Amino acid sequence: MRILLATNYQPPHMGGIEFAGQSLKTCWERDGHAVTWLTTDIPRCGRPSAPDNIRFPATNILEDHLQVNAPQVAPFVYPQIVRLVKEHDVVNVHALTPALSTVVLCAAMVLRKPTVVTQHVAIIPFRSSFLSFIQKQFICSMARLSVKRGALITFVSPAARDFFVQTAGVPVERTILTPTGTDHSIYYFVGNEERERLRSKWALPNRFSILFVGRLIEKKGLSLIRQVAERCREVRFTLVGGGQIDPATWGLPNVRVLPAVSNEELRELYGAHDLFLMPSYGEGWPAVVPQAMACGLACLISEEVFEGHQKDADRFIVCRRDLETIVAKITQAAEGRLPLLAERKALSDYSLHAWDWQRTARIYLDLFEKVKR
Numbered sequence: 001m002r003i004l005l006a007t008n009y010q011p012p013h014m015g016g017i018e019f020a021g022q023s024l025k026t027c028w029e030r031d032g033h034a035v036t037w038l039t040t041d042i043p044r045c046g047r048p049s050a051p052d053n054i055r056f057p058a059t060n061i062l063e064d065h066l067q068v069n070a071p072q073v074a075p076f077v078y079p080q081i082v083r084l085v086k087e088h089d090v091v092n093v094h095a096l097t098p099a100l101s102t103v104v105l106c107a108a109m110v111l112r113k114p115t116v117v118t119q120h121v122a123i124i125p126f127r128s129s130f131l132s133f134i135q136k137q138f139i140c141s142m143a144r145l146s147v148k149r150g151a152l153i154t155f156v157s158p159a160a161r162d163f164f165v166q167t168a169g170v171p172v173e174r175t176i177l178t179p180t181g182t183d184h185s186i187y188y189f190v191g192n193e194e195r196e197r198l199r200s201k202w203a204l205p206n207r208f209s210i211l212f213v214g215r216l217i218e219k220k221g222l223s224l225i226r227q228v229a230e231r232c233r234e235v236r237f238t239l240v241g242g243g244q245i246d247p248a249t250w251g252l253p254n255v256r257v258l259p260a261v262s263n264e265e266l267r268e269l270y271g272a273h274d275l276f277l278m279p280s281y282g283e284g285w286p287a288v289v290p291q292a293m294a295c296g297l298a299c300l301i302s303e304e305v306f307e308g309h310q311k312d313a314d315r316f317i318v319c320r321r322d323l324e325t326i327v328a329k330i331t332q333a334a335e336g337r338l339p340l341l342a343e344r345k346a347l348s349d350y351s352l353h354a355w356d357w358q359r360t361a362r363i364y365l366d367l368f369e370k371v372k373r
Helices: 016-030 061-066 075-087 100-110 129-148 158-166 192-201 222-231 263-272 288-294 323-334 344-354 357-372
Strands: 002-006 034-040 053-056 090-094 115-119 152-155 175-177 209-213 236-240 255-258 275-278 299-302 317-319
Touching: 002 016, 002 075, 002 100, 016 034, 016 090, 016 288, 016 357, 034 075, 034 100, 053 075, 075 100, 090 100, 090 357, 100 115, 100 129, 115 129, 115 357, 129 152, 152 158, 152 357, 158 175, 192 263, 209 263, 209 288, 222 236, 222 323, 236 263, 263 288, 275 288, 275 323, 288 299, 288 344, 299 323, 317 323
Parallel strands: 002 034, 002 090, 034 053, 090 115, 115 152, 152 175, 209 236, 209 275, 236 255, 275 299, 299 317
Antiparallel strands: none
């Protein structure tokens, strides 16, 4: 099968969609399919454009100024997009935001190409109520139009699917849950001996260490992380990623910021730290959570993040997005009063059985066959 995969960004831009695109392409090619990944050239330091990895020039004004993941490509690339849609058997588009992904979706609808849309989140609340309203109207309209033209829409979380069924009016029979996955050849358990070596490699002091991985933007809870770090001065915080917020300017000696790292280095960081922190909102189900767990790292996540999974709450530390609540949980963890942190192998085993990209990629293949009929 010739599969055209479209996402707005790809690594080293950090996000669940980028991890998903990379993993699905690998799995589909492993099963013998030809995959062309369409994306933008943001960030500029990413993999060079190639026949199977086409990166269109784009501007990123909306993300730079409004934290909206919607890179805009120039109209002169539209004919090439149309040609690529024609050349492939099926199209898989990730995200309904007004960007490259929806340009590809529109071309697929006009050409009546079999299409599966993957929507990772519902609506991301913005500070501007007007911007939130425009976002909601656009995304809901695109969802309704795509299913009307024969597409299926997949969701990584029940909460996102419920939103589009109840609010956007998408027929439930045109939706399906396709769980996120983890590549267990990359992210796997870090044993005690290796863990001690990695703590030394990453210069982690002999004190409690917390890791955050993701885009450094407000939605990810960066303001809350800053407040927590100010309160928990004896705890070491490592923040991996890039974005509009620069934690290096906070002036906190217990906060270290690292740029995007390789998959191998990310596994090392997961294995070396004591706790993973993700107090975000407006998420689907962050890929970094099952990755961290695969390496044996316990995860403290917000109630909003947990909505993306909605089961086995005892496998996570679920908190309100509240400073005092999070500080109290971190204090308990640092004092050894949260037994979950010691269940490192059990957490890794849970991730192994709950999230697997190869299994999810084959669900997509079944959907592709369904929309081709």
